[in-house]
Amino acid sequence: MDGVRCPGLHMLGGIKPRVSRRQRLKINSIIRSEDTNMDLLPNHRTPLFLALVLGLSLSTVGCNESADKASDTKVSQGEVVATVNGEPITSVDLKEYGGARPDPSQVQNQEALLDELITQTVIYQDALRQNLDKDPEVLKELEQLRTRVLVSAAVRKAMEDAPITDEALRAEYDNLKDRMVAPEYKASHILVAEEEQARKLIEQLNQGADFAQLAREHSTDSSAQNGGDLGWFNPQQMVPPFSQALAQLEKGSHSKEPVRTQFGWHVIKLEDSRQSEPPAFEEIKGRLEQMLKQRQIGDYIQAVKDKADISIKGEGDAPAVEKSEDTTAEESASADEEKTEDSSTK
16 A cells, blocks of 8 residues: 555554544644634733743742742651751652652652752752842842742632533533544555556446456555555545545546556545544543633633733734733743753653
8 A cells, every 4th residue: 555645654454543643633723723712812822821821840939939938947848868058858858859840750760869959959058158049130030930930820720719520521522523523435546657557447447347356457556465445544644636536536436537646647446435433532531621721721811801900001002012921921931841842742
């Protein structure tokens, strides 16, 4: 079946495949388009805002909290595993530090993790020694970080106060599942190197020749041994000229003109067609949950803004103000996203 499928896409002839990558992309597109609250923020960049308010790592939050606490008032539990200039580091501290990493699974061993935490504590203590916690610029950064942490906490609390139930997820699934289907075809083909040979084969088919027999005798594709049978497939898994020609055929008919692709010349027969089954609920439950969370956050943001007394100087300049705010959010979010790039691509 090499001479028809897009590179890197493989099927088991006659066996219905799992949801293809393209179908997953279609499902994601449907889910995104269904999120009607995406326009609550400037330039429709709600996901960017989510990255800003929810993308803070717990380690960053921990640093902020540490800035507000003296070591002699530190409340911690667990066995003391190290001390740094008299300040204890406990097993609980170590566990929380490891869990605060963007990808906790990347923690290789406890010794390396403890060394990291000791290093952070030493540098933190040195910063206090230099009175950097009283530096105006540092205080400004800490205040900005404090604002971001509180914004993130408020959004999380809004989500915790109205948890997304399985009933809500299933209702959303029922609403979307009919749009997640795609056409599938069962087809056969004969692949040859020359157009003239393909035309002669079409003439034989027009006179009643058996398609499978001709495929076995003349096709250069690996499907020849199966009479040219390609099994069931999504048309997007085939090269475009092949799919486009197939879509024009009626069940049981063959192409009346040779179809040219980068693999050669095809004679195609449509055996049958059907609509694919939508993905199972459990298969896309996670993506549905993310969609509902974004919608929930959008509702919360809009509700808070509706209650607020907001005035923008110069209504004609409002778009420029919005653009500036959004750009700032994008820059901040990008910084957070860079920290978690490795874990998010796994």
